[in-house]
Amino acid sequence: MSIVQGIGYLVIGFLAAAIIGMFAHWFDRKITARVQWRVGPPFFQPVYDLVKLLAKEVIVPEGASRFLFLSAPLFGLAAVSVVSALLIRTVIFPQQTFLGDLIVVIYLLTIPSQAVILGAFASANPLASLGGSREMKLILSYELPFVLAILVPVIKAGETIKLGVILQHQATEGAVIASISGVIAFVISLICMQAKLAKVPFDVPEAETEIMGGAYIEYSGAALGLFKLTQWMMMFVVPFFLMMLFIGAVNWRQSWLNIVWAALIYIGILLFITLVRNTNPRLRIDQIMKFFWAKITPIAIVAVILAFLGL
Amino acid sequence: MDLVGYLIVVPLVAGAIVRIIPDAFKGLKEGIALIVSAVTFYISILLFRQGWLESEYFGRVIFKVDTLSSFVILWVGFFGLIMVLYSLGYMRGKLYLKQYYAYMLFTLGGAFGAVLANDLVVLLSFWGFLGLTLFMLIETGGPQASGAAKKTMVIVGGTDALLVLAVTLVWVLTGSTSLSQPSIPTITGLSVFAFILFACAAFAKAGAMPFHSWIPDTAEHAPTSVVAFLPASVDKLLGIYLLARVSLYLFNLSGGMMLLLLIVGAFTIIAAVMMALVQHDLKRLLSYHAVSQVGYMVLGVGTLNPIGVAGGLFHMVNHAIYKGCLFLCGGSVEKREGTTNLDELGGLARYMPLTFFSCVIAALAISGVPPLNGFVSKWMVYQGVIELGKRGGHAWVIWLVAAMFGSALTLASFMKVLHTVFLGVRSKKGESPKEVGPTMAIPMLVLAILCLGFGIFAYSIPLRGFILPAVQRVLGMPEVSAWLGWWSPGLATLFIVVGIVIGLIIYLAGRLKATRTDSMYVGGEIIPAEVRVTGTDFYNTVSDMGFFRQIYRAAQKHAFDTYDIGQKFSFYFVRGFRAIHTGILPHYLSWMLAGIMVLIIILLR
Secondary structure, eight states: OOOHHHHHHHHHHHHHHHHHHHHHHHHHHHHHHHHOOOOOOOOHHHHHHHHHHHHSSEEEEOOOOHHHHHHHHHHHHHHHHHHHHHHHHHHOOTOOOOOTTTHHHHHHHHHHHHHHHHHHHHTTTTHHHHHHHHHHHHHHHHHHHHHHHHHHHHHHHEEEEEEEEHHHHHHHHOTTTHHHHHHHHHHHHHHHHHHTTTTOOOOTOOOHHHTTGGGGGTHHHHHHHHHHHHHHHHHHHHHHHHHHHHTOOOOTOOTHHHHHHHHHHHHHHHHHHHHHSSSSOOOOHHHHHHIIIIIIIIHHHHHHHHHHHTT | OOOOHHHHHHHHHHHHHHHOOOOOHHHHHHHHHHHHHHHHHHHHHHHHOOOOOEEEEETEEEEEEOHHHHHHHHHHHHHHHHHHHHHHHTTTSSOOEEEEHHHHHHHHHHHEEEEEEEEHHHHHHHHHHHHHHHHHHHHHOOOOGHHHHHHHHHHHHHHHHHHHHHHHHHHHHHHHOBSSSOOETTHHHHHHHHHHHHHHHHHHHHHHHTSSTHHHHHHHHHHHHHHIIIIIIHHHHHHHHHHHHHIIIIIOOOOOHHHHHHHHHHHHHHHHHHHHTTTTHHHHHHHHHHHHHHHHHHHHHOOOHHHHHHHHHHHHHHHHHHHHHHHHHHHHHHHHHHBGGGGGOOTTTTHHHHHHHHHHHHHHHHHTTTSSSSHHHHHHHHHHHHHGGGGSSSTTTHHHHHHHHHHHHHHHHHHHHHHIIIIOOOOSOOOOOOOOHHHHHHHHHHHHHHHHHHTTIIIIIIIIIIIHHHHHHHHHOOOOOHHHHHHHHHHHHEEEEEEEHHHHHHHHTTEEEHHHHHOOOSTTTTOOOTTOOOOOTTTHHHHTSHHHHHEEEHHHHHTTHHHHHHHHHHHHHHHHHHOOOOOOHHHHHHHHHHHHHHHHHHHHH
16 A cells, blocks of 8 residues: 555544544533433534634643653544544455454554553643553453453454454354344443443543543643544544444445444444443442453353354 | 684683683773674674574584574674673672673673574583573672572573483484474473473573563562663573474474463463562562563464464564663663662653653553554464464463453553653652763663664564564465555554644644643642652552452462472472581581491491
């Protein structure tokens, strides 16, 4: 692939994730407002928010590691753009993929969290340090069941770690979710996604009422805007990734109606995220660790065993 | 004498000369060490480019350069030069200089000999010699290092004894001790036993569990440059080289032996990184990672398929690079702050920017963050593990999950390091430590840049240059085009760079120039000056969990340390003899008298 093509894919990936992510953010806020019997923001509210943040000055706290503090948001944004470009390209050309792209995506999806952690640590603020360490423990908590759940489609598609092959397999053999192990793994991955997006009940790194935004406490202006944009883009990328793995995402070659169908599923997942976050209290980090390691992981192991049995 | 001869003899002779030169000529010793290590690096480059050489002495092929050994000596030579350069700054003002450079050079010569040996007896001699130099180098850490040195001697020396037995068994099995003989299938009990003995020696040298426990003790007490040179880089190269040599060339491994390697690999990854999470000393923490990473290499070699083995060997080189770099950073911090206790460090990023930069790059590389080198090799190991599924069996899931989760734990541990050492709040207010001098900064930066370069140009430089040829001869060519497809680490880098540029455009669209420095916001609370979040207790949540608490407690009491278990075991058996040694002279005299009487009776009968 030439350099120009590469840049093109990345820009498309970034724009798609940014636009759909902003929509997802608006949707999340609107539904939350409706749940709480409020009117909610207008459709373009995320754009207004971003523009306003860009117009504000950036404050760097005293004693901070300035370079790392300001560059951390860039790495998160870059990583999530790359994932978006990769996923979109795989959906368009599922036969042109490379071995192990699944692992690349899993690894890239942890970079936004790492960026938050490094940025928080760089700010030298004690509350941010707490938030950062919680974010790290959150990664540790969900990573184990998340990897196990993702192995279910891998096994179903004939022990391959090519995303394209998993997609093609589902196009011919039916979705992974249409099996017992598939359902279990999908539900587990939805729960892990909730933690990956740091939404209630797993929003310990931010915990506004307790450590006042935690990891983000010192961020302001454009730097905060970049972090927010990354968060919104994650709300597109992670659900889309799971849809590709478990439902086969957009099988657009068959019929254009499938795109509408995929959009509806995506909105369904967003609705799930929003409703869960509006109806649950925040857990403590040790509770989260115990929840993921002692309760979710054994279920995920059962799902993997079931997948091997062909169920 | 050919190039191989020079490569081995030059450092050994130079080492002897340095040992004789009086301490008054310190500069001369340092100069000789630097020049000789540069010369040997040059010779190793020449040999690497030559690629194939059989060196005959006494009518037999004693040394052989092939695709596997040629790149290992290249890296041994490279680390020799880097570490001697770093030592010039680090060892300044320390005692025991007399031994230090001499044994560095002896180690270099011994390592070349062990890697190039084409005969098991020759390999054994150099291997034993390396154990001795390792002991002497650890001893240069001063009196407090002698415990660690003794432990190392027992573990490494003990497994050397196993290696002697293994070589004997090979001779019994085939009647030859040459390494170029046809491979032995591990089907009979004797050959399985021989392979396990070889594996034990390799594990002890590389530091895989259960023979790992000398590494944390050594790291804590020996000079950091020694730790960076031996347990972190050269010993890894040697141990994994031996493992690869015996598993790929000398033996033809059966499924059971593969399983043994995979179990050891997966277990080492998880167990060691869990220990690293809760350490309070920087060097000790790094050393547990040095153990944990061996797991990936053993796992890679244990898959025995081209991509897995290539990944394992690539990880060996990568590990030597970033772990060497991390230990050097640790050494620089120690040099400036006088301690590596994590509770007493903090906020060094502003004072030591070069060290901080190197440390961040190496820490992200070891955590497998794309596009750095650690990611590429781990990615290859994972693919090798998944390929195992094609041979039937479902156990690959366990190895894969262990490896991937281990990677997340590694990341967690290094986030803690970055926070406690470089970020956060400085512990000693008022002082402003300086960045280290060029002889210490250059090695760190070179290694950090290598981490970047080997990640971005993974295929075009290291893989095509030396990793794939090494695997190719035994296992056939891995289908590079199939597993790369349209993706390449270079493209990944392009992607990330473009992503960062997009972010920068957004930044520039905002008012980045209008940044202002202000005091931090903690919600109006007044934080006392002595209170700071150090990060050493970040993962107490893990160690306080019911199940893990028991294990951590037991581990603290050395319940899983082979050395301590072995000690208890041998004390149990020799307790009778210990009782005889009362330390009272009349007792000994009466024993002697009794002995003489017995002798007289026997002889006069």
